[in-house]
Amino acid sequence: MAKKQESTTVDATKIDARIPEGPLAEKWSNYKAHQKLVNPSNKRRLDVIVVGTGLAGASAAASLAELGFNVLNFCIQDSPRRAHSIAAQGGINAAKNYQNDGDSVYRLFYDTIKGGDYRAREANVYRLAEVSNGIIDQCVAQGVPFAREYGGLLDNRSFGGAQVSRTFYAKGQTGQQLLLGAYSALSRQIGKGAVKLYSRYEMLDVVVIDGRARGIIARNLVSGKIERFFAHAVVIGTGGYGNTFFLSTNAMGSNGSAAVQIYKKGAYFANPAYAQIHPTCIPVHGESQSKLTLMSESLRNDGRIWVPKKKEDAEAIRAGKKKATDLSEEERDYYLERRYPAFGNLVPRDVASRAAKERCDAGYGVGNTGLAVYLDFSTSINRLGENTIRERYGNLFQMYEKIVDENPYNTPMMIYPAIHYTMGGIWVDYELQTSIKGLFCIGEANFSDHGANRLGASALMQGLADGYFVLPYTIQNYLADQIQVPRLSTDLPEFSEAEKAIHTKIEKIMKIQGDKSVDSIHRELGLIMWDFVGMGRNKAGLETALEKIKAVRHEFWTKVYVPGVNADMNVELEKALRLADFIEIGELMARDALMREESCGGHFREEYQTPEGEALRNDEDFSFASCWKFAGEGNEPELLKEALDYEFIHRQQRNYKA
Amino acid sequence: MEKNINVTLKIWRQAGPKVKGEFETYKLDNVSTDSSFLEMLDILNEKLIHERKEPIAFDHDCREGICGMCSLYINGHPHGLDGETTTCQLHMRRFHDGQTITIEPWRSAAFPVIKDLMVDRGAFDKIIQAGGYVSVNTGGIPDGNAIPISKLAADEAMDAASCIGCGACAAACKNGSAMLFVAAKVSQLALLPQGKIEAAARAKAMVAKMDELGFGNCTNTQACEAECPKGISISHIARLNREFLSAKFKD
Numbered sequence: 001m002a003k004k005q006e007s008t009t010v011d012a013t014k015i016d017a018r019i020p021e022g023p024l025a026e027k028w029s030n031y032k033a034h035q036k037l038v039n040p041s042n043k044r045r046l047d048v049i050v051v052g053t054g055l056a057g058a059s060a061a062a063s064l065a066e067l068g069f070n071v072l073n074f075c076i077q078d079s080p081r082r083a084h085s086i087a088a089q090g091g092i093n094a095a096k097n098y099q100n101d102g103d104s105v106y107r108l109f110y111d112t113i114k115g116g117d118y119r120a121r122e123a124n125v126y127r128l129a130e131v132s133n134g135i136i137d138q139c140v141a142q143g144v145p146f147a148r149e150y151g152g153l154l155d156n157r158s159f160g161g162a163q164v165s166r167t168f169y170a171k172g173q174t175g176q177q178l179l180l181g182a183y184s185a186l187s188r189q190i191g192k193g194a195v196k197l198y199s200r201y202e203m204l205d206v207v208v209i210d211g212r213a214r215g216i217i218a219r220n221l222v223s224g225k226i227e228r229f230f231a232h233a234v235v236i237g238t239g240g241y242g243n244t245f246f247l248s249t250n251a252m253g254s255n256g257s258a259a260v261q262i263y264k265k266g267a268y269f270a271n272p273a274y275a276q277i278h279p280t281c282i283p284v285h286g287e288s289q290s291k292l293t294l295m296s297e298s299l300r301n302d303g304r305i306w307v308p309k310k311k312e313d314a315e316a317i318r319a320g321k322k323k324a325t326d327l328s329e330e331e332r333d334y335y336l337e338r339r340y341p342a343f344g345n346l347v348p349r350d351v352a353s354r355a356a357k358e359r360c361d362a363g364y365g366v367g368n369t370g371l372a373v374y375l376d377f378s379t380s381i382n383r384l385g386e387n388t389i390r391e392r393y394g395n396l397f398q399m400y401e402k403i404v405d406e407n408p409y410n411t412p413m414m415i416y417p418a419i420h421y422t423m424g425g426i427w428v429d430y431e432l433q434t435s436i437k438g439l440f441c442i443g444e445a446n447f448s449d450h451g452a453n454r455l456g457a458s459a460l461m462q463g464l465a466d467g468y469f470v471l472p473y474t475i476q477n478y479l480a481d482q483i484q485v486p487r488l489s490t491d492l493p494e495f496s497e498a499e500k501a502i503h504t505k506i507e508k509i510m511k512i513q514g515d516k517s518v519d520s521i522h523r524e525l526g527l528i529m530w531d532f533v534g535m536g537r538n539k540a541g542l543e544t545a546l547e548k549i550k551a552v553r554h555e556f557w558t559k560v561y562v563p564g565v566n567a568d569m570n571v572e573l574e575k576a577l578r579l580a581d582f583i584e585i586g587e588l589m590a591r592d593a594l595m596r597e598e599s600c601g602g603h604f605r606e607e608y609q610t611p612e613g614e615a616l617r618n619d620e621d622f623s624f625a626s627c628w629k630f631a632g633e634g635n636e637p638e639l640l641k642e643a644l645d646y647e648f649i650h651r652q653q654r655n656y657k658a
Numbered sequence: 659m660e661k662n663i664n665v666t667l668k669i670w671r672q673a674g675p676k677v678k679g680e681f682e683t684y685k686l687d688n689v690s691t692d693s694s695f696l697e698m699l700d701i702l703n704e705k706l707i708h709e710r711k712e713p714i715a716f717d718h719d720c721r722e723g724i725c726g727m728c729s730l731y732i733n734g735h736p737h738g739l740d741g742e743t744t745t746c747q748l749h750m751r752r753f754h755d756g757q758t759i760t761i762e763p764w765r766s767a768a769f770p771v772i773k774d775l776m777v778d779r780g781a782f783d784k785i786i787q788a789g790g791y792v793s794v795n796t797g798g799i800p801d802g803n804a805i806p807i808s809k810l811a812a813d814e815a816m817d818a819a820s821c822i823g824c825g826a827c828a829a830a831c832k833n834g835s836a837m838l839f840v841a842a843k844v845s846q847l848a849l850l851p852q853g854k855i856e857a858a859a860r861a862k863a864m865v866a867k868m869d870e871l872g873f874g875n876c877t878n879t880q881a882c883e884a885e886c887p888k889g890i891s892i893s894h895i896a897r898l899n900r901e902f903l904s905a906k907f908k909d
Contacts, residue, residue, distance in 0.1 A: 010882075059796075061795070063795075063796040066795040066796055077719060077725075077727060078717065078778070078779055078780065079779065079780070079782065079783050080783070081725075081726065081783075081823055082719055082720075082725045082726060083725075084719070084720060084725070084726045086720065086724050086725050087720045087722055087724050087725065090825050096803075098803060118808045131859075134797070134799070136802040137799040137800065137801055137802045138794075138797070138799050139802075140799075140800040140802040140805075141793075141794045141800070141852055141853065142774045142790065142791070142792050142794060142852070143815070143817075143846065143847045145812050145813075145815040145816040145819050145846065145850065146802075146812070147812070148806075148807055148808075148809045148813075149809065150809050150811040151806065152806025152808055153803050153806055153810070154802055154803055164721075170816055170819075171816060172725065175724075175818075176724055176817060176822075177816075180819065184786065184790055184791035184792070185791060185794075185796070186784065187786045187787040187790060188787070188791045188793065189790055190783075190787050191787035191788060191789075196784075199780070222772055251719040251720040251721070251725060252719055252720075252721060253719050266747075285690075285692045286660075286690050286692055287661075288690060288693050288697050288700065288701055289693075289697065290694070290696065290697050290700055290721060291721045293721075293722050294722075299806065372779060398742075398790050399722065399723060399747070402723075402743060402747045402749065403747070403749070405749070405751060444738075468796045468797075469796070472796065476846070482766075515708075517708070518709045519700070519704060519705055520704070539901065547850060559712075561707065561711065563707060563711070563712050564712055564714065568732075569715060569772065569773050569776075571713065571715055574705070591781060592902065610801075622681050622878070624821070
């Protein structure tokens with residue numbers, strides 16, 4: 001096991017990440033060389049359930065079926081192509097070094113660890129960087145139309161937290177193109193009968209038999225029927241839990257329910273407090289707003305972020321008496337360039353978000369709410385011409401104009417941070433296996449790789465790395481011992497009991513017949529999360545949040561109103577079931593944030609900052625992944641700790657200034 | 659500038675696939691013009707829930723114009739009157755105070771209604787499953803830069819690949835044809851060396867599946883192009899026809 005080093009004082013005897021021996025750069029090769037495999041005739045006899053069809057789920061389902069496993073794949077939308085990976089805009093990182101600008105597997109690994117504020121597992125991140133190049137090759141082979149140079153070779157752009165250009169992209173629609181690539185590979189396997197697709201199905205529980213995941217219970221969202229499915233192994237790829245905040249950049253249906261279900265069956269929930277607030281989103285406009293829209297981080301390549309230097313100007317702008325374009329260069333404060341000369345507008349997301357909040361809190365914000373900063377393209381338009389900017393970001397500018405009704409070619413965009421991605425999630429070991437045997441977790445749904453903050457263009461990389469190149473290996477190491485296990489009957493008591501518990505829960509919700517709609521309670525939860533568990537957190541606020549979330553839980557279970565019946569399509573019921581789980585996640589997030597008495601990455605505790613207002617880590621006491629273990633309804637969960645031993649990298653205070 | 663408007667909504671209600679549907683009329687007051695069209699429906703549903711009535715079922719997810727889940731025929735046009743806009747990107751500032759807005763589901767034989775405004779577009783998935791891919795497995799792939807691709811071809815492939823699979827093209831077509839959807843995928847892959855190898859066979863398989871699933875024939879009315887929220891050009895249909903004919907000649 002990893003040797004203990006630096007001054008970690010954490011007792012980590014309980015959690016074993018099962019990291020292979022050997023030097024960092026050889027761990028994954030060694031693992032693959034010695035892991036167990038399943039021969040082709042046995043693969044056909046093994047069933048694998050994959051829940052989710054985003055980048056991680058679709059790539060895993062397709063790859064496992066190509067290998068010969070019998071795959072059952074579930075999605076809540078009408079088609080696998082709708083998964084929210086589709087909305088990722090900017091790009092995908094890889095260590096190709098096509099630009100000859102000094103990139104390497106090690107540098108991608110290092111940037112990711114540093115970007116995550118030294119709260120990720122070294123071995124996992126190194127593997128991620130190692131397999132990154134294969135992802136680009138795979139996507140090109142599938143016909144993903146990446147942006148190219150005139151010479152026919154692949155183009156790159158740069159992203160936050162890196163000093164090299166390693167991001168591959170397809171206009172501002174990279175997630176769409178990568179997902180459609182994975183979807184086409186998945187569709188090919190569905191056409192062959194190797195994958196059975198269940199669309200408009202929602203997982204409601206995992207079935208555990210003798211300590212191993214052996215299937216799921218799912219609800220057919222069209223008929224309302226609750227159904228049982230057996231498999232030798234279950235893979236969860238259901239994305240993050242950002243919608244706990246109600247308003248987020250996530251899709252309306254994105255939810256954390258699969259994570260909560262498996263947490264309650266014994267899978268640890270790790271680092272729930274690590275949530276990413278993305279700096280470049282369109283500001284909130286009104287009370288009936290349903291979601292927030294992200295403007296890609298890639299815009300920070302050519303856009304400069306500023307607020308007025310003088311408070312009077314900010315006030316005049318808020319009152320509608322002045323416009324952004326009325327202010328001269330000298331009257332603008334390009335605060336990121338001022339504070340972080342080395343990285344400027346391309347500092348990591350957590351840093352950029354906090355800097356925007358700092359300026360707005362100090363009274364320099366713009367827009368009618370004062371909760372916005374400018375993202376200005378005029379310098380780049382003057383330098384490169386409007387056409388180049390249109391070619392690079394045309395679809396994003398159009399999207400902005402549709403929502404805000406202003407032309408960003410003429411007047412700066414207004415942006416403000418919003419919840420976007422969750423680094424925390426289900427704890428997995430090196431093999432992506434949860435603390436329940438035979439239950440794996442991939443993509444954003446797991447906690448691995450991004451530490452306390454994710455770098456831009458790394459979510460797509462991780463989702464596809466897990467699905468194409470990691471899980472198809474590691475799951476075999478588990479399944480090799482399952483070849484003697486027959487397909488079990490779904491009439492077994494474990495299945496019946498799980499289904500019965502779901503019926504009981506649904507009946508309980510339907511019977512409340514209160515006077516509050518699901519959305520109105522969800523909005524209340526979201527406001528609590530944003531006010532107390534958002535960008536700036538402190539002890540008193542988090543304690544308040546825990547009290548308030550308790551009250552929301554009580555309100556939900558006594559006052560919610562769900563119309564209609566269970567045995568039919570019932571969208572309000574779907575939302576109610578998800579909200580019940582968001583409330584659990586909200587509480588876990590607040591609890592974790594309260595426990596973690598340090599600032600790191602996206603987790604900023606106001607009590608712990610440097611004199612310059614930067615995040616102040618405490619490696620002495622908090623160099624661990626917090627793993628929360630469910631201890632029964634109404635009980636406080638147990639905290640287990642996985643020590644993060646930095647064997648290969650020397651930790652330092654993150655510095656994007658010089 | 660933001661203001662509030664009152665609208666009258668005529669919305670198609672249908673309890674299930676085999677039940678007869680009908681229009682119901684709803685009045686909705688004080689809708690902010692900064693709200694999106696779907697937020698307006700959220701407000702209506704919230705009101706219905708408070709009145710103990712069943713909310714309206716409609717498909718939606720990303721609400722930023724990319725997942726393709728939202729649909730809706732709005733005043734006779736798929737995704738409403740705005741060009742290159744999905745329903746979720748449509749805003750209430752495009753409507754005036756006192757306006758009557760008619761909202762229907764996609765009307766197409768191949769897209770049966772599930773409930774209210776929600777339809778089953780599984781037929782599009784089946785067409786992709788019939789051949790809308792490059793037949794490569796994971797791994798064992800050459801370097802991404804091993805085969806240079808002209809920027810023009812890559813850009814045109816990207817334009818075709820922008821299709822979000824929403825079904826507006828088939829819903830807009832008087833023949834209920836899915837030609838633009840099929841053509842976008844066939845064209846994207848035929849333009850790239852990786853997909854060129856199977857181009858003819860792919861065209862044949864996807865067209866055959868389209869016919870089998872009850873989509874109509876293309877008579878070049880160009881309604882699909884006019885209504886496509888992603889502005890996908892019917893020139894891709896010409897490329898599909900070329901690939902399809904070349905496949906037939908080889909038979």
